Amino acid sequence: MSRIARPRLMAGAALALAATLAATSSPVLAQTNLERRVDRLEQRLEGSALMGLMNQAETLRQEVSTLRGEIEQLQRQIDDLRDQQRQIYLDVDGRLQTLENGDTGGGAAPSGMGGTTGASSADAAGNADGSDATAMTGGDGDTTAGSSGGVPNTGEASDEAAIRRDYDRAFETLRAGRYQEAAEAFQQFVADHPDSALAANARYWLGESYYVVRDFDAALPEFQQVIDNYPESNKRPDALLKIGYVYFEQGRMEEARTALERVIADFPDTTAANLAQQRLNQI
Numbered sequence: 001m002s003r004i005a006r007p008r009l010m011a012g013a014a015l016a017l018a019a020t021l022a023a024t025s026s027p028v029l030a031q032t033n034l035e036r037r038v039d040r041l042e043q044r045l046e047g048s049a050l051m052g053l054m055n056q057a058e059t060l061r062q063e064v065s066t067l068r069g070e071i072e073q074l075q076r077q078i079d080d081l082r083d084q085q086r087q088i089y090l091d092v093d094g095r096l097q098t099l100e101n102g103d104t105g106g107g108a109a110p111s112g113m114g115g116t117t118g119a120s121s122a123d124a125a126g127n128a129d130g131s132d133a134t135a136m137t138g139g140d141g142d143t144t145a146g147s148s149g150g151v152p153n154t155g156e157a158s159d160e161a162a163i164r165r166d167y168d169r170a171f172e173t174l175r176a177g178r179y180q181e182a183a184e185a186f187q188q189f190v191a192d193h194p195d196s197a198l199a200a201n202a203r204y205w206l207g208e209s210y211y212v213v214r215d216f217d218a219a220l221p222e223f224q225q226v227i228d229n230y231p232e233s234n235k236r237p238d239a240l241l242k243i244g245y246v247y248f249e250q251g252r253m254e255e256a257r258t259a260l261e262r263v264i265a266d267f268p269d270t271t272a273a274n275l276a277q278q279r280l281n282q283i
Contacts, residue, residue: 167198174209183209200226200233207242216246237263237272244276253283 170185186206190199207222223246226239233239244259256279263276 163193163196163198166192167196167202170202171205174205179209179213200230200235203230204233204235204239207239211242211246214249216249220246237267237270240266241272241276244279248279248283257283 166185166189170182170189173185174182183206186202186209189196189202190206193199193202196202203222204226207219207226210216210219210222220243223239223242226233226235227243230236240259240263244256244263247253247256247259260276260280260283264273264280267273
């Protein structure tokens, strides 16, 4: 081979080698570039998704905070309505007792909503045997009128006045909406004065103290004691009515129906019978 042909041959070989290297390296470079582009896209997508999730989380936190505030406001409104309902219940119950007993004088019915003060007239006059000849004005029993022309008997009249004061204090506590204190006061009254003419009334209002706070398990036996232990009490129709109400609230509909029908049968033409019929219509 001549000296001229040899360099040409070497140059051709170098060109061929370069072409071969270029052909083999191009797919590698292309793949690397593709991977880099994919990585950049993934990073962008991940960043966008993360921002979206963060925005959604912040929105949800704000909504939860708003809902919590609304729930707290609704709870306060519910509590206020419950208190109003209890006070209205006591007012209506006391006034119905007054109307049923036909008593237009004496103490005022419990209003609980800004009404007049004093024990209910139904309770001030409605003793268990109807034989109380002592009339008291106000809530503290300062004025008494006995059978001796207004001259008080310093023995028995004094005891009756003390009993009346205990009863009035318990009833005023109930009317003020301090139901737990009222329950304790009436419990103490029936323990201290089990033979008092006001014992049946106190037992009834003890049941009411539990009923208005929906402690039906505690209220039921107190109303039942009025039925079982005070056969002459004028609170028996109302106690039996409340027994029906308690069963109704507890979902014991058959027992509620039995009690309410008994009110109508045993005490017809009374307010309690009318209320019993209204509740029966709901069963």
